[in-house]
Amino acid sequence: MAGKLLSTWAAASEKPEILYWVGCAASFDDRAQRVAQAFVRLLEAAGVRWGILGSEETCTGDPAKRAGNDFLFQMLALQNIQTLKNYEVQEIVATCPHCFNTLKNEYPQLGGNFKVWHHSQYLVKLIREGRLRLTQDRKKERVVFHDPCYLGRANGEYEAPRFLLRAVGMSAIESPRSKDFSLCCGAGGAQMFKEPEPGRKDINIERTEELLSLSPQTIAVGCPFCMTMITDGVKHLGATDKTRVRDIAEILAEYLGLSET
Amino acid sequence: MSQVVFGVVLGVSILVFAYHVKLLRRTILLGREASVSSSFSQSFRQMLKYALLQARMLDRPVAAIAHWAIYVGFLVVNIEVVEILLDGLTGEHRILAPYLGGFYDAVMVISEVFMVLVFIAAVVFLWRRNVLRLPRFHTAEMRGWPPLDANIILWTEIALVLALLIMNASEQLLQERGIYRRVGTFPISQWLMPILERMDNPTLIGVERAAWWIHILGILAFLNYIPFSKHLHIFLSFPNTYYASLEPSGKLSSLPQLTPVVAEALGLVETNSTSSEAPSSLGAKDVTDLTWKNLLDAYSCTECGRCTAVCPAHITGKKLSPRKIMMDTRDRLEEIKRQLYKKGKWEPDGKALLGDYITPEELWACTTCNACVRACPVLINPVSIILQLRQYLVMEASQAPETINVLFNNLENNGSPWAFPSADRGKWAEKLLES
Known part of the structure; x- marks a missing residue:
């Protein structure tokens, strides 16, 4: 340790x-x-x-x-x-x-x-420094990455999470709204901690529908609030048995066989 | 005689325009100090990329091509306008032709080609707006003046183009008849000649002169229309992209006047080391509490609605529309500007941007996702205004939603948005930590 x-x-x-x-x-x-x-x-x-x-x-x-x-x-x-x-x-x-x-x-x-x-x-x-060694295994899995607003648009980082998905051999697909035009999960700006304003629909449902339309086995996220919002969306839309919502760190740890202690 | 009339009309038009530009500048400078980048080269490059080359227009290719045609057409036709102005003042006819030689022909050809492209582009824009009725042109804030403004601009452009083409067509006929001397090549307007060729010479000269006057008077009228129109973007997109932030859009600056107060409250600095003057009002209630850059943003907005089309709150039916935030800011500014015009100075009139124009419901629907900021071709930042109004609501008016007050309480008492004790923060790692 x-x-x-x-x-x-x-x-x-x-x-x-x-x-x-x-x-x-x-x-x-x-x-x-x-x-x-x-x-x-x-x-x-x-x-x-x-x-x-x-x-x-x-x-x-x-x-x-x-x-x-x-x-x-x-x-x-x-x-x-x-x-x-x-x-x-x-x-x-x-x-x-x-x-x-x-x-x-x-x-x-x-x-x-x-x-x-x-x-x-x-x-x-x-990984680049060779400290985290990848194996030859390829995870054949349909995965879509949901860009967090504060990683992507706010700070211009789109590549690192996609690099990790490619590194484990996943075929990352892009949602219609991705990268700098990614749709917010609905949690930012303190929305996570309040009720949404009246509207037609919740933002996380709008986003999850879009992601699920690509039939991914995994929706990869890089933010704990996106995790909550998209997981709720997947539950709400009854897709939990087809699609998992996982953080990129979990995907990498699972690929490397780093089991839970 | 006509030179005198022309000179007077031109002079008055320019003076009136200059007056309104000055008034506009005064209005914008009612805003607070803004922190803008001091890097000339980076700001200048940003302006070249987004204003001159319109990099973000390409996000929507059809609009990009049509917009580019009108934009370049506007620049090209200015060469011809220079000649019209010189002719008008000197009483000459096509004064530049002898000096420019072959280049004059080239200018006429390019200008005529762009006239057609402008015509087509304007028709495409009118079609998308009024026939296809693209949803982003028909949201709640797009009633009354805004769509009328847009249509006036497009129809004016069509009228100006037609005047110029008719002028050139009659010119060419008159040249063929030996009345005007032979200059220029007019590849497009020659197709209009059959319409005019049965006219006798005096009528044709009348048509040519009328088209000339309609064109230049139209331009001067349009020039003086611009300060009251969303069309201001043709000028303001340049300073607006120059002064737009070069920082990552996630970065929000902190209110500097609060820092010494907070540091003192936390015991991080000696008590009394800070001045005891009362801090100025926090956040923004009215446009005069916003920065001048926010106000420049509002006047640079051409109401294209790309921001609103990508706003997650708007997409899911909430009341928030980033474009409306900008239009409200401008409408409020126009109200203040009218008072500056009438009374020569601005005195509070009991109204405010917050409440009379923008409601808390709109402000609280924002997720600060910055999609609107990314979408704006001229780098307008609606989130900045939304957050300053929120700051006023929270820190001055104490009007946060109940759940947000619970959030604040938890943050104050537990250092976390939830009511969990901070002693439990490391629990998830108990088995993973070495002691």
Whole structure:
């Protein structure tokens, strides 16, 4: 095991290579927790010395900011920056694109400058460096990737998750609305935490219908909120026996046979 | 005599236009300070890519081709307009022809070819708008003035093109009859000659002169129509793409006036180290609370509706339409501009963008997915306005939806959007962590 709490690392006067910013979803949501576990098993397999903040982590402030409460956002952000600085953190990887975006783009203005990765980017790096070894197996599976707004449109990263799908041999198909024209799952901008406004339809249903129309065996996601929204959509549309919703980290971990402990 | 009339008409037109441009500038500068990039080369390249080369128009190829035809046609015809202006002021006829020689022929040919392309493109646009009735041209905000404005622009373009072609056709006939001297080549308008050839010389000269006057008066009238029309985009798309953010669209800046207050509250800085002046109003209630870039965005909008067509909230039937956000901002600005015009200064009139134009229901439907920002050919950012209005609702008016207040409470008390204790944050990793 090469993962410890940052406080444990610090007590041993050591530092990890990278801080895994877990995010609230993976801390508390059962489904997202399994993604976090798959991701750290990949880190372990690659021999990465990693750390988490545990109870010292709080929300980055993204939902507060996007709900219009910049005061609360700055409260959370300044506290987190203080914590990160105390531990002299330099590199961060996040499995949540909202955390990723906030840490990367919005913390510098408040004095927090870190090298920030989305886990798809970090996994590509580990593969490129030969630390995470792929096998010759090819997963023959119809998969469609749902671009998270805050990874794709907001930060221009479309390639890393697709690289990972190709790396395991999956034939990634594109939805009609993909990449920079990907349709939001409906969770962003604090929508996750409120009832939708009156309308004809829920956004996650609109999106899931589009994805299911491609008859994928797997809908790959890279965001815990997309995971919730699309999983709900698949359930609502009665397609759970045909289509699984999985994070790219889970797909890679399963391919490498990194079983659950 | 006609030179004097022409000179006066031209002078008055330009003065009136300049006055309205100045008024427009004053209105836009009622906005707050905006933080814009200081990199000239990057901003300039952005402007070249999106305004001059219209890179994003290609997202919709039919519109891109038709729009390109009208755009290039407009630029090309300006060469001919220069000659018309010079003729008008000097009383000469086709004054540039002797100086330009073979190049003059080329200009006439290119210009005539583009006249036809403009004509076809305008018909295509009218067809898509009024016959095919593309859904994005017929949403709730597209009633009354906006569709009329669009149709006026397209019909004016058709009228201007026809005037020019008729002018050239009669010109050619008069040249053949030896009344005008031989200049230019008119490959397209020659096909209109049969319509005119039975006219006697004085009538034909009358037609030629009338077409000339209609064309130039039409242009001058159109010029003075533009400041009141969505057609402003032909000018404003350039500054708007120049000043548009170069940052990733996910990046939202934080309100700088809050940072010292928050840092002090958290004990991160010495108490009293910050000034005790009351912070200015947070977020935006009216257009004057927005930045001048937001206001420039509103005047640059040509109401194409690409933003609304890709908006997940709009697609699923919510009230939000990013285009309406921009149109409301502009309508409110126009109201203020009219007051500037009448009274010479702006005094609050008890109305505001938030409430009188845009409702909280629209604002709360936004997922901040930035699809609208990606879709806009001239880099308008509706999300920026939506978020500033949300900030006012939340931080000044305390009017967040109940569930959002629960979210805030959880974030404050537990550091998480849900009411789970932060002590439990590492539980998922218990078996995976080394102690």
